[in-house]
Amino acid sequence: MTDTRETKTTEFWVSGTEEPDWPGPDYVAHATDEGEQKMKLHETGDRLIEQLGTRIIDDVLYEEEEIDEDDRMIINMGPQHPSTHGVLRLQVELEGEIVRRVKPIIGYLHTGMEKTAETLTYMQGTTNVTRMDYLAPLHNELCFSLAVEKLLNVEIPPRAQAIRILMTEMNRISSHLVALATNGMDVGALSMMMYGFREREMILAFFEKTTGLRMNHNYIRVGGVAADLPDGWQGDIEQFLETMPTRLAQYDDLLRSNPIWLRRTRDVGVMTAEECLAFSITGPSLRATGLAHDLRKAAPYSGIEQYEFDIPVGDRGDSYDRYRVKVREIEESLKIIKQVLETMPRGDYKVEDRKVTPPPRKRIDESMEALIHHFKIYTEGFKVPEGEVYVGIESPRGELGCYIVSDGGSKPLRMHTRAPSFANIQAIPIMLADSLVADTIAALASLDPVMGDVDR
Amino acid sequence: MPDGPEAAAEETVEEPAEVRSLPEHPILKGLIEPFVDAEWLLSAGQHVVILPKDQLGSFGEAAKAAGFEMAVDVTAVDYLGKRRVRFEVVANLLSVEHALRLRVRCPVPADDTVVPSLVPTYPGANFFEREIYDMFGITFDGHPDMTRILMPDDWVGHPLRKDFGIGDVPVQFKEANKVI
Structure with missing residues (x-):
């Protein structure tokens, strides 16, 4: 060389x-x-x-x-490396301190969820998909529900749609906070780790209050959501909206005024828009290159077109831009949540179609039909018309798609999830070729892969 | 039903006059028209093209030239016992510029599971095609690294095939055989 x-x-x-x-x-x-x-x-x-x-x-x-070929060294980074965000193994070919080639090796967290989905009814399906991307479980549930609803051709009540947007945007913030926190930690900004998780705790507390669980909620279901928002939810959201912007500005300031942070992220892991498109990379990583492609605008779902927000973009496509896009997306999500809070419609939180959603528990004691519907839905499940459909939504990591093939029964013939992290992992060889070993960590952290989503 | 040679002759004359259904969108129409074997339809409002599997590679090239920049997703379905042709490879193409989506479905028979790869045109199809190989045993001609991706390298079988068991562990109830 x-x-x-x-x-x-x-x-x-x-x-x-x-x-x-x-x-x-x-x-x-x-x-x-x-x-x-x-x-x-x-x-x-x-x-x-x-x-x-x-x-x-x-x-x-x-x-x-x-340096000839013999001087190159192949090193395995992971699968138990603390900064590979789960069980990801990178086979790196080193030439001294310089990474020449990288091969990501995945599959350590594969649990066969797509196979499992074929044995579960559509009603049980959300329980399965919520475990895929464990940092954005509500997005997985929403995507699956939207796909099934498209096959069923049911109209979702406006309140259910607004609750779905509220919850998924909250989830986007919590997911981005983890991304920022771990990104900070990987580059050495350890305080960012604690700050990110501190604010995430507020969101998880609200999720626990609403859904009963801190993760794997199974809250967004086919036909609507599992339960209405809890009493006094407006107060919680108002308090969150009050706290979050100042906190966000605080640690955005903390990182952006830190010369070490800037040097570790600026011009590291650069990708161009063309590369992203060719390698199917979506989400903040694509937007950091300057291409404003967001499915919330390009293919609006669940009534998100009613709310006003912008698509933040970067200009260089480096680690720093990816970080910056995430921070600004949190700001945009806060804007959406504020609008949802102000315009939350009244009405049902799930579709009142007894062939799709179970009747309320109280009705079972009073009505014979309710008992029958309840029994049928929980034993056999509801039948979905024959057909195939693909629905894509914007998850915190990019395009999350669900492809469902129904043969007319109560279980899907095939349920495929287009996992954003799975596709985004393909960016690693492009980003890391000819960079330094230390930059692999910074670049990988900014890509924000979730291994549960990669391996499924 | 009319019989006789005249009626049969009339039918054969009418067949070519049957208009092939094509989408109204000019980009999609221009893309699909040259592929005479391609069949276009709408599935729940989404554009779908059913294509012979040998043409997948050339269709990918044409789609890229027509403005579909990204292969968002490539997957497969096993229709064992449901259809005559067992597998189907499904590719999702996206045009960011024109805000268009197109799903390409290629039926793949069980005895000839080799499909032209999309990787030369869309490098992003790499992992998806490896996943299909891993899960369904469909191989892609022209793929740079046709190896398993999620399952261990020494795994036997392809898990998402319908004839692959779901992994039940037989449980023996010892108490059941006891005589009270």
């Missing part, structure tokens, strides 16, 4: 050699410039000396020699 770095050896004094003319304050040193990633650290000479505490630099620069 030939070294193409812009090096000015005369600018640095390697001990034991003749002392050169020291650079002035306006000098810009290119300390590292590896491969195509352009890791430029712009530093004035004075700043460099100030930081290093010495005028003697022994190991900053060395002329790289020709």
Whole structure:
């Protein structure tokens, strides 16, 4: 390999050699410039000396020699590596400190959920899909429900739709908070980890109050939602809307004014819009490249077109842009939640079609029909007309799709989930080629893969 | 029902005059029209094209040229006992520019499970096609790395096939045989 770095050896004094003319304050040193990633650290000479505490630099620069294939090393990173976000294994081919090739190896968390879905009725299906992307369970439930409802051709009441939007947008915030927290931790900003989880706790407390569980809610079901929002939910949301923007600004400020954070994320893991489209990468990673593709705008679902919000985009497509897009998406989600709070319609929280949703518990004691419907739905399930349908929604990680083939029975013939993380994992070889080992962690964290979603 | 050679001749003349149903959307129409064997239909309001499997590769190229930038999803379905042709490969194409979606379905018979790969046109189809190979045993011609992706390398069988058991562990109730 030939070294193409812009090096000015005369600018640095390697001990034991003749002392050169020291650079002035306006000098810009290119300390590292590896491969195509352009890791430029712009530093004035004075700043460099100030930081290093010495005028003697022994190991900053060395002329790289020709390296043949034998000098490459293949290292397995994971599956038990703390910063691979679950059980992801990366087979990296190293040339010194530089990553030349990466191969992601997945499947360690595969539990055959698509096979399981074929043995569950449509009513039980949401219990299954909620376990896929464990950071955004409500999105999985919504996607599955929308697909089944499209086959059933049922109209969902406006209140149920608004509750679904409220819950999924809350879920988007909680998921992005985990992404920011773990991204911070992986790059060394440990306080971000605690802040991110602190705010997420508020959302999970609200989820627990509404759905009964902190994760794997099984709350959004075919035909509506499982239960109405709890009494006094407006107060909780108002309090959340009051707290969140200041907290968000706080740690956005914390990270963006941190030079270490900026250097670890700026121009790291760069992807272009063309690459993203070719490799089926969606979500914040695609938007960070400047392409405003969001299914909430492109193919609105569950009445989200009534609410006003923007699609935040980045311009460089690096780790920093992906982080920034997520922060701004939280702001947009807060906007949506505020509008839902103000315009929450009254009415049913699930469709009153006894062939699809079970009757209320109280009715079973009074009505023979209610008892029969209840019995039929819980034993046999409801039948879905023959057909096949694909529904895609915007999950925090990108396009989450559900492809359902029904043969007219009460169980799907095939239920396939288009998992956003599964496709996004394909970005790793593009992002990481010719970058530094340390940057693999920063780039991977910004991609925010959830292994439960990857392996299913 | 009319009999005789005249009626039969009339029927054969009428057949070519039957208009092939094509979508109204100009991009979709322009894409599907050259593929004479392709059948277009709407499924729950979504555009679907049923295509002979050998043409999947060339259709992918044409779709990319027509503005479908992304292969969002590629999957397969096993219709064992439901249809004459056992498998079906389903590719979901998306055009961000035109806000269009197209689902391409290719029936794959059980005795010839080799399908042209979409990876040369859409590199993003890589993992999805590996998943199909892993789960259904359908191989893709032209795929750079046709290996298992989710299941262990030494796994026998393809789990999402309908004739693959769902993994029941037989439970023996020892108490049941006891004589009281």
